[in-house]
Amino acid sequence: MPLTFINWLLAFSPVLTVLILMLVFNWGGSKAGAAAWFVAVIVAALRFGAGPELIAYAQVKSILLTLDVLLIIWSALLLFHVADEAGAVDVIGERLPALTANRMMQSLLLGWVFVSFLQGVGGFGVPIAVVAPLLVGLGFGPMQAVIMASIGHGWAVPFGSLATSYVALIGTSGLPGETFAAQTALLLSVTIFFSGAIVAYVGAGWRAMLHGLPAIAILSLVMSVVQYFLATAGLFSLGATGASLVGMLAGIALTRIPVYHNADADAKPLPGISPQANPAADPPGAVEKRRSLVVSLSAYGVLIVLAFGINLIPALDAFFNQVSLTLSFPEMVTAAGWVTPAEQGRSLSLFGHPGSILTYSALTAFVIYTRAGYYRPGAARRILNKVARGAVSSSLGIAAMVGMATIMGHAGMVNMMARGISEGVGDALYPAIAPVIGALGAFMTGSATNSNVVFGALQRQTADLLGISATLIVSAQATGAAMGSVLAPAKLIVGCTTVGLTGDEGIVIGRMLVLGLILVAIVSLMVWLIASL
Amino acid sequence: MSLKKLEGTGTPKWRARVKFPVQAGALIITVAGSFMLYWALETGHDLLAAIVFGTVALSFALTIWIS
Numbered sequence: 001m002p003l004t005f006i007n008w009l010l011a012f013s014p015v016l017t018v019l020i021l022m023l024v025f026n027w028g029g030s031k032a033g034a035a036a037w038f039v040a041v042i043v044a045a046l047r048f049g050a051g052p053e054l055i056a057y058a059q060v061k062s063i064l065l066t067l068d069v070l071l072i073i074w075s076a077l078l079l080f081h082v083a084d085e086a087g088a089v090d091v092i093g094e095r096l097p098a099l100t101a102n103r104m105m106q107s108l109l110l111g112w113v114f115v116s117f118l119q120g121v122g123g124f125g126v127p128i129a130v131v132a133p134l135l136v137g138l139g140f141g142p143m144q145a146v147i148m149a150s151i152g153h154g155w156a157v158p159f160g161s162l163a164t165s166y167v168a169l170i171g172t173s174g175l176p177g178e179t180f181a182a183q184t185a186l187l188l189s190v191t192i193f194f195s196g197a198i199v200a201y202v203g204a205g206w207r208a209m210l211h212g213l214p215a216i217a218i219l220s221l222v223m224s225v226v227q228y229f230l231a232t233a234g235l236f237s238l239g240a241t242g243a244s245l246v247g248m249l250a251g252i253a254l255t256r257i258p259v260y261h262n263a264d265a266d267a268k269p270l271p272g273i274s275p276q277a278n279p280a281a282d283p284p285g286a287v288e289k290r291r292s293l294v295v296s297l298s299a300y301g302v303l304i305v306l307a308f309g310i311n312l313i314p315a316l317d318a319f320f321n322q323v324s325l326t327l328s329f330p331e332m333v334t335a336a337g338w339v340t341p342a343e344q345g346r347s348l349s350l351f352g353h354p355g356s357i358l359t360y361s362a363l364t365a366f367v368i369y370t371r372a373g374y375y376r377p378g379a380a381r382r383i384l385n386k387v388a389r390g391a392v393s394s395s396l397g398i399a400a401m402v403g404m405a406t407i408m409g410h411a412g413m414v415n416m417m418a419r420g421i422s423e424g425v426g427d428a429l430y431p432a433i434a435p436v437i438g439a440l441g442a443f444m445t446g447s448a449t450n451s452n453v454v455f456g457a458l459q460r461q462t463a464d465l466l467g468i469s470a471t472l473i474v475s476a477q478a479t480g481a482a483m484g485s486v487l488a489p490a491k492l493i494v495g496c497t498t499v500g501l502t503g504d505e506g507i508v509i510g511r512m513l514v515l516g517l518i519l520v521a522i523v524s525l526m527v528w529l530i531a532s533l
Numbered sequence: 534m535s536l537k538k539l540e541g542t543g544t545p546k547w548r549a550r551v552k553f554p555v556q557a558g559a560l561i562i563t564v565a566g567s568f569m570l571y572w573a574l575e576t577g578h579d580l581l582a583a584i585v586f587g588t589v590a591l592s593f594a595l596t597i598w599i600s
Binding site for chain 2: 388
């Protein structure tokens with residue numbers, strides 16, 4: 001099919017539909033995704049020569065990819081609410097900053113390390129919603145709190161939420177996760193350092209941030225190394241959780257040093273985002289003291305033990321991965337001649353899937369918290385209700401967008417988009433643009449997963465056409481999407497609501513954009529430099 | 534000023550009440566329907582495949598309407 005502007009625009013139209021509906025008309029992901037699915041079906045059939053059988057098979061294939069992601073989302077939310085309903089999340093959040101009177105270290109422990117831990121185990125806006133009120137309770141301003149909690153957890157997005165967005169990118173890019181884990185972890189290590197520095201600056205000011213640089217460097221190194229080893233060992237779902245857990249231990253050790261333990265004279269509130277009274281915050285100490293930190297952490301301890309055990313012990317790995325669900329698909333050809341070879345669809349291991357491991361952990365944690373007497377009557381019903389209501393809408397959005405992306409791929413529309421971009425931008429500039437595309441997608445759709453679903457195949461095919469390393473470009477997509485997702489209005493609105501800033505979201509987004517774009521620019525520069533080597 | 538703004542909310546109560554069940558139903562239809570679609574395609578039941586695909590499309594249309 002010839003590359004013309006009309007063909008390129010039509011190929012781009014489903015993505016454009018998502019972006020316009022979400023950005024201009026403020027539609028949610030599920031609504032915009034469903035509309036874009038219809039656009040993809042119509043354009044694929046009428047312009048790109050996709051027959052009914054091809055579209056139907058593509059829809060089936062997309063459901064396997066969707067289930068791969070949804071199993072993680074539902075079970076990650078289950079684990080989070082099992083812990084949250086028991087009061088465990090509040091206990092962890094309150095005990096950490098009590099370790100130091102130093103504002104800069106408090107900023108780092110809560111607004112950088114703990115918020116990333118929550119991204120590792122939960123995600124979906126939960127980190128900002130939980131940490132921003134905790135920061136306000138410690139005397140930080142509501143705007144400071146939202147900005148710190150948002151910027152602080154961006155690095156934990158790709159291997160956080162039990163690697164939901166990363167798994168989605170594996171599916172849409174067609175690259176095995178192991179092939180681009182190292183480059184993704186390396187790019188993220190740079191953002192770990194700079195996001196820590198930004199959090200310290202926002203929380204305590206320039207001078208305190210400069211004094212805190214050694215601590216930021218040490219914690220960045222520790223978290224980067226742990227995340228790198230976990231990700232390259234194939235433990236994608238534990239990358240951010242493991243890194244931030246070790247980061248918490250290292251941070252606690254650093255608070256034993258007097259300069260990071262005592263109150264810092266340098267700490268100054270920033271003009272424009274200074275602390276102020278916040279009616280939405282609970283005072284420190286509001287969490288019941290009788291709950292043990294060790295028992296509170298047990299939900300995540302169980303997860304780590306099970307995930308490491310099942311992934312690293314061959315006998316357990318073989319035992320849990322005996323039953324897999326997969327489907328075979330025939331070769332498909334459009335009337336325009338675009339061929340999708342016959343292949344096996346995505347294979348889902350029913351008992352060894354990260355979602356299954358999360359479910360085992362959630363059930364075990366529920367028993368532990370129940371025996372410890374942490375639940376009020378009716379907890380199980382409340383937990384299941386929160387999980388279902390929290391996950392249904394985003395699940396529909398993912399199903400629709402994965403369906404759209406798969407149909408586009410099978411109709412040759414993604415290839416058409418990639419050809420247009422490769423001829424328009426060129427191989428010299430594209431590495432710098434790739435993270436911006438990822439960030440833009442996440443900013444507009446409110447989710448790194450959505451961005452990876454929409455742009456994963458496009459980035460891969462553009463890289464192939466330009467002769468650039470596909471693993472580097474897909475890593476750039478993962479990292480850019482992570483940086484863009486923390487700037488997304490959809491997430492910031494959640495944070496603003498929890499600290500009493502409802503109605504001031506525009507001001508917060510304006511201040512966030514400046515800081516967030518620094519991170520996106522750093523990633524772009526890094527990718528461009530690596531590609532130029 | 535529009536009537537909706539004067540009333541203070543643009544979402545009727547009944548719509549808010551049925552939103553979750555309709556979204557949950559649409560999700561179940563999409564997932565289960567896709568597997569049924571595969572079976573219909575593989576066994577050559579073209580009419581059934583067309584009906585199931587139409588039902589999946591309807592679930593997406595419901596999603597747009599209710600969300």
